[in-house]
Amino acid sequence: MTTLARPFALPRPSSRLAVIVPTAADLPWLAGYAVAFWVAHYVAAEWGGRGFYSLLYPAAGLRMALLWRRGPRLVLGVAATEVAVQFVTGIIDPLSAGFATQLGGVVRPALAYALVVLLVRRMTDHATTSLSVAPMPLGLASVGAPVAAAMAALPWSLWRPDLTGVSGMREVIASLTGFIVGDLLGVLLLTPPLLWLAELASGSASRPARPNIAGVIEAVLVLLFSFASEVLLASIGLGTPHTPLLLAVAWIGLRFGRTASWLAIVAVAAMTLPQTAMPMRVDARLALHMSLASIMVVGYLAGSFADAQARTRSDLQRRDRLLFQAERLKTLRAMSVAVIHEISQPLSTLAIEAKHLHEITVSADVEIASTAALIDRKAAALSTLVRRLRRFGGRTVDKPTPLPLATLIATAAALAEPEARSHDVTLTIEPVAPDLVVLAQEVELAQAIVNLVRNAVQASGDGRVSLAATQVGDQARIVVTNRCRRNRPDQAGMGVGVLVARAIVEAHGGSLARVGDDIGEARATILLPLIGEPQ
Amino acid sequence: MTVSDALSGTVYVVDDDDDLGATVARLLCRHGHVAESFLDPVALLDLYPQAPAHCVVTDVMMGDIDGFDFADRVRALDAAVAIVFMTAWPTTANAVDSVRRYGGLDYLEKPLDEARLLAAVAEGVAWSRAQRTAIARTATLTPRQRQVFDLLVKGHNNQAIAAALDISPKTVEDHRAAIVAKTGANGIAQLIALAR
Numbered sequence: 070m071t072t073l074a075r076p077f078a079l080p081r082p083s084s085r086l087a088v089i090v091p092t093a094a095d096l097p098w099l100a101g102y103a104v105a106f107w108v109a110h111y112v113a114a115e116w117g118g119r120g121f122y123s124l125l126y127p128a129a130g131l132r133m134a135l136l137w138r139r140g141p142r143l144v145l146g147v148a149a150t151e152v153a154v155q156f157v158t159g160i161i162d163p164l165s166a167g168f169a170t171q172l173g174g175v176v177r178p179a180l181a182y183a184l185v186v187l188l189v190r191r192m193t194d195h196a197t198t199s200l201s202v203a204p205m206p207l208g209l210a211s212v213g214a215p216v217a218a219a220m221a222a223l224p225w226s227l228w229r230p231d232l233t234g235v236s237g238m239r240e241v242i243a244s245l246t247g248f249i250v251g252d253l254l255g256v257l258l259l260t261p262p263l264l265w266l267a268e269l270a271s272g273s274a275s276r277p278a279r280p281n282i283a284g285v286i287e288a289v290l291v292l293l294f295s296f297a298s299e300v301l302l303a304s305i306g307l308g309t310p311h312t313p314l315l316l317a318v319a320w321i322g323l324r325f326g327r328t329a330s331w332l333a334i335v336a337v338a339a340m341t342l343p344q345t346a347m348p349m350r351v352d353a354r355l356a357l358h359m360s361l362a363s364i365m366v367v368g369y370l371a372g373s374f375a376d377a378q379a380r381t382r383s384d385l386q387r388r389d390r391l392l393f394q395a396e397r398l399k400t401l402r403a404m405s406v407a408v409i410h411e412i413s414q415p416l417s418t419l420a421i422e423a424k425h426l427h428e429i430t431v432s433a434d435v436e437i438a439s440t441a442a443l444i445d446r447k448a449a450a451l452s453t454l455v456r457r458l459r460r461f462g463g464r465t466v467d468k469p470t471p472l473p474l475a476t477l478i479a480t481a482a483a484l485a486e487p488e489a490r491s492h493d494v495t496l497t498i499e500p501v502a503p504d505l506v507v508l509a510q511e512v513e514l515a516q517a518i519v520n521l522v523r524n525a526v527q528a529s530g531d532g533r534v535s536l537a538a539t540q541v542g543d544q545a546r547i548v549v550t551n552r553c554r555r556n557r558p559d560q561a562g563m564g565v566g567v568l569v570a571r572a573i574v575e576a577h578g579g580s581l582a583r584v585g586d587d588i589g590e591a592r593a594t595i596l597l598p599l600i601g602e603p604q
Numbered sequence: 605m606t607v608s609d610a611l612s613g614t615v616y617v618v619d620d621d622d623d624l625g626a627t628v629a630r631l632l633c634r635h636g637h638v639a640e641s642f643l644d645p646v647a648l649l650d651l652y653p654q655a656p657a658h659c660v661v662t663d664v665m666m667g668d669i670d671g672f673d674f675a676d677r678v679r680a681l682d683a684a685v686a687i688v689f690m691t692a693w694p695t696t697a698n699a700v701d702s703v704r705r706y707g708g709l710d711y712l713e714k715p716l717d718e719a720r721l722l723a724a725v726a727e728g729v730a731w732s733r734a735q736r737t738a739i740a741r742t743a744t745l746t747p748r749q750r751q752v753f754d755l756l757v758k759g760h761n762n763q764a765i766a767a768a769l770d771i772s773p774k775t776v777e778d779h780r781a782a783i784v785a786k787t788g789a790n791g792i793a794q795l796i797a798l799a800r
Contacts, residue, residue, distance in 0.1 A: 413692045413714040418627045420715050425634065452715035459694070459713075 130259025144183035215252030322371030330372030499537035613658030686728025
């Protein structure tokens with residue numbers, strides 16, 4: 070006998086290598102990336118120059134967005150795409166003496182980015198601190214990846230200064246700082262909007278809410294005030310410390326979240342970057358780059374942190390509401406048990422007397438006989454329903470037992486039928502093969518199915534819901550299907566039903582998936598491990 | 605004695621819902637039993653020694669005295685009565701207790717399943733009749749015959765019984781003949797059946 074809490078095993082790919090080879094689904098992404106990367110690289114070449122790889126490197130933002138969206142397993146695809154683009158544009162040349170160095174320089178950042186994304190993903194899977202609440206992980210990866218890429222380049226630059234054209238520790242550090250700032254700017258400016266667009270396209274993101282006027286005014290005032298103080302300090306010959314800007318961006322991030330801090334960073338970058346494009350001393354440019362990097366990192370992390378907090382807060386509120394709902398359900402349950410008890414007593418009398426009446430009026434007048442038969446039938450049906458309801462509402466501590474799938478479906482259907490009928494919905498039950506058996510706590514699993522059917526009934530557009538159970542390999546598949554109503558009204562429910570159903574199904578070692586397709590059909594699918602014949 | 609007589613007997617129904625008690629009693633009467641319903645279990649206990657029944661159908665949850673307590677007290681008055689429980693608050697623990705600890709024949713859930721109730725009562729009456737017959741057939745034994753009977757059904761032979769009771773094997777044979785005559789049993793197997 071298998072244990073009930075056996076975790077549902079996901080099919081694992083056969084080898085590690087197979088994971089990182091891009092699939093057919095990745096190809097459009099990689100093709101798009103190739104074009105975008107080429108454009109971004111070409112644009113950045115305008116201000117890239119000797120001594121600093123680039124100042125704003127938008128290609129880094131594209132790379133991060135792709136790796137974050139499609140996962141670090143795409144590392145091979147990304148590296149190959151970049152090599153191909155650089156090869157086509159002639160930046161690397163297989164015939165030149167420095168081919169290996171060129172190739173390394175192109176592949177290295179892609180590897181470093183993927184590694185950082187992988188590490189951050191791993192960490193957030195296991196951490197339970199605020200760092201694991203979205204969008205903090207993306208913030209960490211956005212800051213970590215450029216630094217990692219620069220660090221990976223450091224030994225190379227020191228070993229073969231002749232090839233990079235940069236010599237001396239001072240020059241190398243300055244150039245790498247430029248590299249970090251360029252990548253950081255590219256990532257922080259491009260990745261968030263790109264990811265947001267991708268989510269919007271796939272329908273998982275919401276359009277931004279209308280900003281409130283007071284907030285916008287506050288943010289603009291703070292930013293203007295910080296600029297004004299910088300200009301003032303510079304004009305009276307006290308240099309250009311960027312502390313006011315740093316504080317302003319941090320303030321905006323903490324107060325208004327990631328989108329606001331992103332806009333502030335764009336504004337700061339637009340004001341500051343043109344300065345560094347002018348010829349200036351290496352140490353002055355380094356100081357400016359460092360300040361700019363600090364401002365961006367602080368602003369971005371502050372915004373991410375604020376968003377994460379907001380998300381946690383709303384999660385808490387939602388849980389509070391669920392808890393409240395659960396309390397109400399508990400009371401309701403106690404009430405219904407009492408009602409069932411009160412009903413069952415007189416119903417016993419009624420059913421017995423009705424049956425007697427039916428029996429003694431069989432040969433009486435047709436009118437009387439048919440009325441008595443009807444009363445008897447209804448009383449008997451009501452008795453069965455009450456007995457079934459009581460079993461359903463009772464607190465069960467029974468161990469899971471082998472249960473024929475057909476029985477389970479019949480129980481669930483009988484419980485859900487009255488509600489379907491009251492909504493004018495036809496509930497179609499597909500015949501179930503009698504030899505399919507699952508290990509189950511009948512009451513709980515029936516509740517899971519009833520919850521799904523109830524949802525389907527409420528969402529049904531054409532008054533039809535179907536319930537089917539079939540065998541797929543060594544699993545039982547239970548599917549509840551309905552057509553979605555267009556512009557369906559808001560439901561009174563809170564989605565607790567599906568949560569409960571999922572928890573029950575997972576406790577039975579199964580899984581629950583809900584999908585809607587283009588033609589407006591919604592399907593909830595339960596997969597449960599099948600066992601042999603009932604003992 | 606006809607078959608239907610063997611399956612029908614005196615039945616008492618106890619429920620704190622008068623209507624239900626009366627309905628169940630009427631149902632049982634229609635199926636050939638002599639049934640009477642009681643609202644108060646204490647009243648039935650007072651009356652019981654004068655008018656024992658074959659089967660008692662009782663609710664579990666009642667006012668002062670619950671069904672299980674009541675079953676114990678009826679059983680103390682009459683070891684040969686069958687008891688059937690019915691309840692509107694079924695629990696697994698009570699269902700097990702009702703059969704194992706209180707010697708109930710069945711544990712019925714309200715609303716009652718009529719066929720199951722009738723089957724349980726019929727079985728109870730048959731069991732009770734068999735018990736009563738066995739008790740009646742061994743009731744006329746003298747104390748000495750009773751001692752010999754108890755040892756016989758445990759599988760002892762005449763010599764062993766004679767030694768245990770300190771009497772002669774011949775006397776044991778006499779007692780044995782008397783026991784067979786009084787109980788009408790035909791052989792040791794039937795005697796053992798009576799002693800169960």
